[in-house]
Amino acid sequence: MLVEMAKRGEIDPWNIDVVEVADRFLQELEKAQKLDLRISGRVLLYAAILVRMKAEVLANEALRVDDSEEQAELIPDEIDFGEFFDEGFTDFKDSAESVEGDELISFLLTPHRKVRRFTTLKDLIDELKRAEEVHKRRKRRKRREEEKDVKVILETPHEENIEDTIALVEKELSKLFSKNRVLYFWEVVKGKNREDILSYYLSILHLAFRKKLEVEQQRIYEDDIEIRWLGE
CATH class of the missing domain: 1.10.10.580 (Structural maintenance of chromosome 1. Chain E)
Structure with missing residues (x-):
């Protein structure tokens, strides 16, 4: 979805405003819902992360946190969008696990974390993919803990x-x-x-x-x- 937005010229892949892209992403989701299109768990997860990042940016700005970073690179006339994601990456088309609220993005709540307002498409996608990996690890760990607890209880009648x-x-x-x-x-x-x-x-x-x-x-x-x- 982000790559398609960049191809349509709706976002600048070299200078993305996290606040703006979060709003645009939610607008795209709203359009998809109205058209009754299937929305994967990954898309919902990324939407939650973008909203959280937007909140972090606005909070930092409200607290006058100096987190600006100049990115005055020239934008080439033609852009190869393939360079913005790894080989085999299919954007948001593949399914993923369902969203479970803020725990999916708790890594963003690290104390003193500073989220840059302006970034590149590649860096933003990398950040989203890292968040997804954190979510998957937490899900696996939680599942193992639940299985362990259930096993203990099921063995209780013997004790x-x-x-x-x-x-x-x-x-x-x-x-x-x-x-x-x-x-x-x-x-x-x-x-x-x-x-x-x-x-x-x-x-x-x-x-x-x-x-x-x-x-x-x-x-x-x-x-x-x-x-x-x-x-x-």
Whole structure:
């Protein structure tokens, strides 16, 4: 998308204004949505990064951070856009993992980080690709941690009586349902540690299997889990 914008002459590949390109990028996304075009996870990720970079630039300027850098190079009459990305790079056409908010771009929150307002297309694309790699590493690490935690909980019945935990969770939920028709998982486990959260989750699944509860989640990994009481 950025390369296409440069080819159309909408942005200067040798002197890109991060604030302006962030706004233009969002405009392109809005056009794509109106046309019902498929928008990949990578495009959404890059949009989030550009918005964050814009915020950093404006914040730095508001604080009078001297981060200017002159780029007075002459622009050639003809530009080979192939030099702005690596061989095999397909811009935003390939799919990517979904966006998960600010954690995807937390590397941009490094203390005292200064984001340049003006940069080249190549440097901007490199920055976006670095952000994507950080996101992928964080996703892999998070997945490994979750798998490890689930394994620990699944092995718990061999070390302690899981029925005691289920009974405890059922008793607590029964009290909560006396005041609420519907509960939400993250409200129930608020303030609890990771191990307790997983124990509650496993117990609620057991209770749902036993027809004591009804659980529903509209979108996996995105929406909270709704819990409805079916017991007496």
